[in-house]
Each structure stands twice: as structure tokens, then as C-alpha cells.
Amino acid sequence: MHNYIVKSDIHSTDTHGFTEAVFGLMHMMGITFALRLKNLSDQTLYGFKSTKANRDDFITPKKNLNIDLIKQNWDDILRISATIKLRYASSSQLFKRLNSYSKQHTLYKALK
16 A cells, blocks of 8 residues: 555455455455465365355355444444555554554454
8 A cells, every 4th residue: 555656456365375364354454465375275265154154166265254243343444544645654654553452443443
């Protein structure tokens, strides 16, 4: 977001360069998040409704999104998104601060 020369709408990273919180915020910001994940089967995938498909040819969510938690923290989620988009603070600064909190912090859990 702070690169004034290259206007990109895609961000790519590997397994070590992503967190669920970053993944949760990308769509809101209009940025395509192109992940290259190692051992996809070891990752926890979230969805609006989990499925119990036992077929090996489908990737299905294993956990449901906590919609109530997202609604409770919606104003703060929008505030973080707007702060990054308007370039008041860098995303690295905000996520460094957010990651310094407990993993049980409600805003972190809502983004995750």
C-alpha cells in the first residue's frame, strides 16, 4: 500500500508469509491474496458452513467462521482497513501491534 510507483492489486507470499488475520483482511481491501501454501492439508480452512465431504478430490472448510464475533468487531475491522487504505499507518505496523496482543484478543480472533 505504500509503494507509490507500482499500483498492485495482488499480493503473493508463501506459507511463512501469511497469517489468518492478513488473509481475512485482504478481500475487504480489494487485494487478491495469492498464496503458495506448502502442505495444504495441514492448514485449517474456514468457511461459512462446514461440509462433511469425505472425497479426496475436494478441498472443504474444516471450521465455521464465527459470524457473531465478526459482527461484534466490525467497526474495528473497518477502522483497520481504512487506516491501511488511507495510508495513515502501514499494514506491517498495524499487524505487528495486533500480533503482539494475545491470540485470544477478540479483534484478532474476528480477523482470523
